[in-house]
Amino acid sequence: MATSVFHQPIGTAQSHQHLQNSDFHHEFGHASVKLTFKGFKVETGLSSREGFSSSRRKFGVVQASASHTSVVQPVSYPPNNSTDELRKKSSEAALILIRHGESLWNEKNLFTGCVDVPLTKKGVEEAIEAGKRISNIPVDMIYTSALIRAQMTAMLAMTQHRRKKVPIILHNESEQAREWSKIFSEDTKKQSIPVVTAWQLNERMYGELQGLNKQETADRFGKEKVHEWRRSYDIPPPNGESLEMCAERAVAYFKDHIEPQLLSGKNVMIAAHGNSLRSIIMYLDKLTSQEVINLELSTGIPMLYIFKGGKFIRRGSPAGPTEAGVYAYTRRLALYRQKLDEMLH
Ligand SMILES: O=C(O)[C@@H](CO)OP(=O)(O)O
Structure with missing residues (x-):
């Protein structure tokens, strides 16, 4: 079997070869990924200055909306810069990314984009399986797209979580929606996980390809043209979004709304889509x-990152609920596991 991508530093030319390997997404799902948890010490990703300053700049917006909601604990920054730096260095949190399970249009091989299609039975099973893999990882906040396939995936995955907190979708679309979904028990709030839905995390808008069969489209316009529409970075499909355009809104949302939560130590799960997640990755x-x-991302396979010292450290896909290695990543995760064991036994 080919070496898993997680045996290799992601930031090297060699690892990108692995990313280019078409087995890439299968390897995420293979039980052997557990070996990769040992001794993985690569730091990749965000050198966060730019991201955080933009997060801070827009942070008032997050706080303003969070303060109206019933279950989100607003995060706040200390005014003083050196404390801020310290917090950035010391905070750590888990970030789980998951592409939704198979949808009815994935099954039919149709371009889906922003069409709101539900999961197949297989997709439901994938979401439950994903939930088992992450069942021991703390989740304090969930972000999903506005589309049902991502929301179903998040909810089904959480049915498997050991902590048994209840994921609750926040309704901030109007004052009335906020009022009518209020929770009046602090205890009940503590046993809840706020779920924020955001259109910015939606699948790229596929324009005039939405609803078309992928094979028939390739037969009609040529395999290369269709590959260009599907996978090039900056060439949009007819009247749709390029990956670059999708990244503009998905990554901006990540920086402005999700990074501040991670920075405050919240463990976050994002359930979204092939292309919105590709842009975030x-x-x-x-x-x-x-x-x-x-x-390429498989449906229903969770990917774990640790956010530590202002950097994202890729940890691969948790192999299963019994994989103790996952919790050795950080002291906080180890403590969480210990508490969970004490609580449940
Ligand atoms: O149809 C879509 O919306 C996406 C994801 O299923 O397809 P592609 O993989 O071609 O970007």
Whole structure:
């Protein structure tokens, strides 16, 4: 079997060869990935200055909306710069990314984009399986796209979580929606995980390809043209979004809304889509526009990053609920595991 990409430093030319390997996404899902947890010491991704300053700049917006919600604990920054630097250095949190399980249009091989299609039975099973893999990893906040396939995936995955907190979708679309979904028990709030839905995390908008069969489109316009529409970085499909355009809104959302949560020590799960997640991974792993072309994500396979000292450290895909190695990554995760064991036994 080929070496897993997680045996290799992601930031090297060699590892990008691995990213280009078409086995890449299968390897995420293979049980042997657990070996890769041992001695993996590569730091990749964000050198965060730019990201954080932009996060801070827009942070008022996050706080303003969070303060109206019933379950999100707003995060706040200390005013003083040196304390801020210290916090940046000391904070650590888990970030789980998951592409939704198979949808009914994945099954039919149709371009889906922003069409709101549900999961197949296989997709439901994939989401549950994904949930088992991450069932011991703390999750304090969930972000999903506005599309049902990502939301189903997040909710189904959480049915498997050992902590048994209840994921609750926040409704901030109007004052009335906020009022009507209020929770009046602090205890119940503590046993909840806020789920934020954001259109910015949606699949790229596929324009006039939405609803078309991928094979028939390739037969009609040529395999190369269709590959260019599907995987080039900056060439949009007819009247749709290029990956670059999708990245503009998805990565901006990540920087402005999700990074501040990670920075405050919240463990975050994002359930989204092939292309919105490819653009976020491009940012986290600092892939070039050439490298991202060959990055493929499987449906329903969670990917774990540790956010530490202002950097994203890629940890691969948790092999299963019994994989103790996952928790050795950071002291906080180890403590969380210990507490969880004490609580549940
Ligand atoms: O149809 C879509 O919306 C996407 C994801 O399924 O397809 P592609 O992999 O071609 O970007």
